[in-house]
Amino acid sequence: MDVLHAISEMRGWSRTAGTGNRSLALVPTMGCLHAGHLALVRMARQSADHVVVSNFVNPLQFGPSEDYARYPRDLDRDNRLCREAGVDAVFVPDAGDMYPAGASVVVEETRVSSGLCGRMRPGHFRGVATVVAKLFNIVQPDLAVFGRKDAQQVRVIQRLVQDLDFPVRILVHPIVREPDGLAMSSRNVYLSPSERSRALCIRRALEAARVLFESGERAAGVLEPCVGEVLAVGRPDVVEYATVVDWDTLEPAGQIMRPCLLAVAVRFGRTRLIDNILLDPLNPAGIEPV
Numbered sequence: 532m533d534v535l536h537a538i539s540e541m542r543g544w545s546r547t548a549g550t551g552n553r554s555l556a557l558v559p560t561m562g563c564l565h566a567g568h569l570a571l572v573r574m575a576r577q578s579a580d581h582v583v584v585s586n587f588v589n590p591l592q593f594g595p596s597e598d599y600a601r602y603p604r605d606l607d608r609d610n611r612l613c614r615e616a617g618v619d620a621v622f623v624p625d626a627g628d629m630y631p632a633g634a635s636v637v638v639e640e641t642r643v644s645s646g647l648c649g650r651m652r653p654g655h656f657r658g659v660a661t662v663v664a665k666l667f668n669i670v671q672p673d674l675a676v677f678g679r680k681d682a683q684q685v686r687v688i689q690r691l692v693q694d695l696d697f698p699v700r701i702l703v704h705p706i707v708r709e710p711d712g713l714a715m716s717s718r719n720v721y722l723s724p725s726e727r728s729r730a731l732c733i734r735r736a737l738e739a740a741r742v743l744f745e746s747g748e749r750a751a752g753v754l755e756p757c758v759g760e761v762l763a764v765g766r767p768d769v770v771e772y773a774t775v776v777d778w779d780t781l782e783p784a785g786q787i788m789r790p791c792l793l794a795v796a797v798r799f800g801r802t803r804l805i806d807n808i809l810l811d812p813l814n815p816a817g818i819e820p821v
C-alpha cells in the first residue's frame with residue numbers, strides 16, 4: 532500500500548493505476564477509522580480495481596467553535612487498518628497544500644445544504660463540497676463511496692456531481708452501527724460512559740418511528756413528536772432537530788408520499804451526534820432495522 536502526501540504524487544499514482552481501463556474508487560475520510568469506514572472500503576473494493584482512501588481532517592468544514600483542533604487523529608493505526616482492508620493507496624495531504632495562502636475559490640451547493648446540519652453549522656457544506664471537488668480533481672476516481680450516516684452530505688455530493696458534471700459515480704453505504712445500535716462515528720470517543728448509554732435514545736427514537744411508519748403512519752406531524760418523546764428519555768443537552776424531510780429536496784415533508792429521511796441531530800455535552808433512517812412508502816417494510 533502506498534501512502535502519498537503530495538498532490539502531484541497522488542495525481543501520478545492515479546494516472547498509472549488507471550492505465551488499461553482499470554477503475555479507481557475513492558473513499559474520502561477524516562481518519563480515526565472505524566468499522567463504518569471499513570465497510571465503505573469493502574464496497575469500494577467490490578466496485579473497482581483500485582481503492583484510494585483519503586485521510587484529511589478538512590479545516591474548511593469546521594466552524595470556529597467546533598472541534599477541528601481536538602478531532603481524534605491516529606495516522607499509524609489508520610494506515611494499518613487500510614493495509615489490512617486491502618486499500619491500494621492512502622492520500623494524506625497537508626492542509627497547507629490543500630488550501631495555500633491566497634486560495635479564493637470555494638464550491639457552494641445552495642439548496643439541499645441549507646436546512647438540517649447546514650442551518651446549525653454555517654459554512655460546513657461549503658467546506659465539504661470544496662474539499663470533495665478538490666479530491667475528485669486530484670484523485671480522478673471513477674466512483675466514490677459515501678456513508679448514509681451523513682445523509683445530507685450525500686445529497687450535497689450528489690448535487691455537486693450532477694450540477695458540475697463530475698464523471699464520478701456516487702455509491703452510498705447504509706449506516707454501520709455498534710452492536711447496541713449507536714451509529715459508529717469518530718466522535719463517539721468523546722462521550723462519557725453516562726452520555727454513551729444515554730445516546731441509545733437516538734436509536735430507540737428512530738426505531739419507534741420506524742415501527743409507526745411500518746404500521747401505516749405517514750404524517751410527519753405524528754412521527755416527529757414521537758421521536759422527540761423517546762429522545763427526551765436520554766436527556767440530551769440539545770436536540771438540534773428531529774425532522775422528516777423529502778429525500779430529494781431535503782425540505783420538510785408533511786405527509787410521507789415519496790422517499791423521505793427522518794434525520795436527528797442531538798448534543799450530549801460538547802459532542803454532536805447525527806443519525807437517520809429512510810422512510811420509503813413504496814417499501815415500508817424494507818427499512819433497515821436501527
Ligand code: AMP
Nearest residue numbers: 560561562567677678680681706707715
Ligand atoms: P468521516 O471520516 O466522519 O468524514 O466519514 C467518512 C465517510 O465515512 C463518510 O462518507 C461518512 O458518511 C462515512 N461514515 C462514517 N461513519 C459511518 C457509519 N457509521 N456508517 C456508514 N458510513 C459512515
